[in-house]
Amino acid sequence: MSSIGFLSEDVVLLICLGLNVQDLLALRRVSRSFKQATFTKLLWMRLLELTISEGHVLPANLKPVTALDPVQLEALVVRVHRLARGWDRKAMQPVNSWRIDTNTHCPITWLRLVASTWLFVASSDDEISKISCWDLSLLFQGYVEPIAEAYLPGPVETARLEVQEAGVVLALGLGVPSQSVHIITFRQHSNSHHFTELCRVEKSSHVMMLQGRFVGCALRNDAIALHIIDWAANTVYNLPPVLDSPETICAPHMLILWNDLIVVVRQTTLELYTPPSKTRGPVFIKSVPTIVIWEVVLMHPPSTTSVSPLRLLIISNSGIELLTLNSSVVINADVQCDHSLLAKAPYQLAQMPPWYRLTISGTGRRAFWLALPKCRFLGVVKTSPQLLSIAVDLPPSHATVLPITWMIPESHQPALWAFPVLDFDEALGYTVVGNSFGELAIYDHVGSDPLNCCGVMVDPIYRDDTSSLPLPQKPIPLRLQPLPYIDGPFPVIEPARASSLVSGWSDKSLELDPGVWSTDWSGGFFGWARWLGNQGDMKWLLVHAFHFPGTVSPQAYAKPSEWDDTFLIVRSGNRYLIYSVHSEKWPIRSLPPGPFPRDFNFRGTEYQACMSPTAMTVAKVYDSLMSLRGRNRNV
Incomplete structure (x- = not known):
């Protein structure tokens, strides 16, 4: 070994180039002669090239290699290799x-991790609504405060984020008291960061798409009406309505711009439309049948080329499946989406799927979702859900479901059972979790110092040379009525408080037969407390499971009669629905738009299909585990 010290620098470097990452780091610790060579930028550039050739996942927005210093290169290669070994x-x-x-217990309704550096979080309660941003490089150094916050006039119910040429753009769909869409961006000016509003569209909400200058929404004037917003021109284009059916009267799963087409993803069909132009709005082309879709995510942002297939990852009644739609369907008369099963669900529960909360990584190569442990008794949940993952870029025969377990006491981590929102950075190995308790945490799956990797991605934050007006940085009072916690069918609240909660329910102009219907909520309809809007209650399920996002308010309930059921008239936006309390099927029936018919026939109405049965699972898991812990999530 004494002769090693006489080797030239070129020879030492050649020897190092022949080693893998693990051996190279070991050599650095045992040999002083080789230690200096292991810090050479050329060496780590070569190892990064090998990493790419071996198919390891790298950040999608990685800086040019020449722009990275040796410390950053080494941190990136080591992290990617260790993460690959973990998988x-x-x-x-x-x-x-x-x-x-978060300095508050506001429920977290949405979050996104951008460029492995910026964490955007939306949270709100009955008093305030805000959007916040954290810099992870500061977080890793112990600074846990957000670097920017802005307050909004309504809770963020839906949101989309896209990194565009001008920077990070967010489309926020706000709920009551301000049903509107806010297009905002995140910028830096004079060494400080702030949110700036680009556009605001009143009377639109329920954001389902953000691609370039177009935002897709499902709610207009509190009624379900699919439309596209050109936010750069502040113009709204309505999609023409299709034939009225239980599937088309509610909001779809998703809107997508693909190959110069608008794709509306519904439960069993994909509707294709032409995009809007300067002279006319979208025009319906055709519907393509699919298998039943319960949840869906877009695999990759659609390519600008005219031949790129549309790839959707879904949860179906079979498990995790991949849907593929090729451009040829536009001209072929009878074409169905190709589909392949990637992971079969281990079991099924009636009206309560065991898999839910499907999420795709930023690279589009790995999917994550929550799995409900098998219940001994139907619908009785006693164990927190587990996080599962699968590589979706592999053939179905090679795709393996991998559990991700948390070696951290549950009392020290955000509860995965409390309406969780998740995001993943597959390239560098981060998981972000938030929930309805306002708990927020980021997890590192690799273990090496993540700080040196924070500068390896292209920074998407726009540097503003002018002092553009930031969004309000002081709370905007929402003045929403705080909702009581419901333990069973009856809330424990004083009569005056209960009366105020239902004061806006019954429309006085509704012409109903007083011999059949009643609007006395004080003691007649026993389940009225399930319609207050608490997470997981019937009002929540009507939005998330049945896809009726308009303002929901009960109108009247049927008095006891010869029927074996109890019926409730519910208004959602501009449509009346019938809720069947004791129905063994899905409990919602839909009526055509217009006034409620005085001679309504209960048995003649059609049951409304449940668009997302996985929402039932979300609500049931929370209800079971919250009751088990006696409202103490740390038990």
Whole structure:
């Protein structure tokens, strides 16, 4: 070994170039002669090229290699290799974690991790609504405060984010008291960061798409009406309505711009429309049948080429499936989406799927979702859900479901059972979790110092040379009525408080037969408390499971009669629905738009299909585990 010290620098470097990452790091620790060579930028550039050739996942917006210093290059290569070994060994337990203090218990309704550096979070309660941003490089150094916050005039119910040429753009769909769409961006000016509004569209909400200058929404004037907003021109284009059916009267799963087409993803069909132009709005082309879709995510942002297939990852009644739609369907008369089963669900529960909350990584190569442990008794949940993952870029025969376990006491991590929102950075190995308790945390699945990797991606934050007006940085009072916690069918609240909660329910102009219907909520309809709007209650399910996002208010209930059921008239936006309390099927029936018919026939109405049965699972898991813990989530 004494002769090693006489080797030239070129020879030492050639020897190092022949080693893998693990051996190279070991050599650095045992040999002083080789230590200096292991810090050479050329060496790590070569190892990065090998990493790419081996198919390891790299950040989609990685800086040019020449722009990275040796420390950044080494941190990137080491992190990617260690993460790949973790996936291969099926050992994906988080190694490090950071609990983020949100300074409030506002429920977190949406979050996104951008460029492995910026964490955007929307949260709201009955008093305030805000959008916040954290810089992870500061978080890893112990600074847990957000670097920017802005307040909004309504809760963020839906949101989309896209990194565009001008920077990070967010489309926020706000709920009552301000049903509107806010297009905002995140910018830096004079060494500080702030949110700036680009466009605001009143009377639109329920955002389902953000692609370039177009935003797709499902709610207009509090009624379900699909439309596209050109936010750069502040113009709204309505999609022409299709034939009225239980599937088309409610909001779809998703809107997508693909190959110069608008695609509306419904439960069993894909509707194709022409995009809007300067002279006319979208025009319906055709419907393409699919298998039943319960949840859906877009695999990759659609390509600008005219031949790129549309690839959708879905949860169906079989498990995780991949849907593929080729451009040829536009000209072929009878074409169905190709589909392949990637992962079969282990079991099924009646009206309560075991898999839910499907999420795709930013690279589009790995999917994540929550799995409900098998229940001994139907619908009785006693164990927190588990996080599962699968590589979706592999053939179905090679795709393997991998559990991701948390080696952290549950009392020290956000509850995965409390209406969780998730995001993943597959390239660098981060998981972000938030929930309805306002708990927020980021997990590191690799363990090496993540700080040196924070600068390896192209920074998407726009540097503003002018002092553009930021969004309000002081709370905007929402003045929403705080909702009581419901434990069973009856809330424990004083009569005056109960009366105020239902004061806006019954429309006085509704012509109903007083011999059949009643609007006395004080003691007649026993389940009225399930319609207050608490997460997981019937009002919540009407929005998330049945896809009726308009303002929901009960109108009247049927008095006891010869029927074996109890019926409730519910208004959602501009449409009346009938809720069947004791129905063994899905409990919602829909009526045509217009006034409620005085001679309504209960048995003549059609049951409304449940668009997302997985929402039933979300609500049931929360209800079961919240009751089990006696409202103490740390038990």
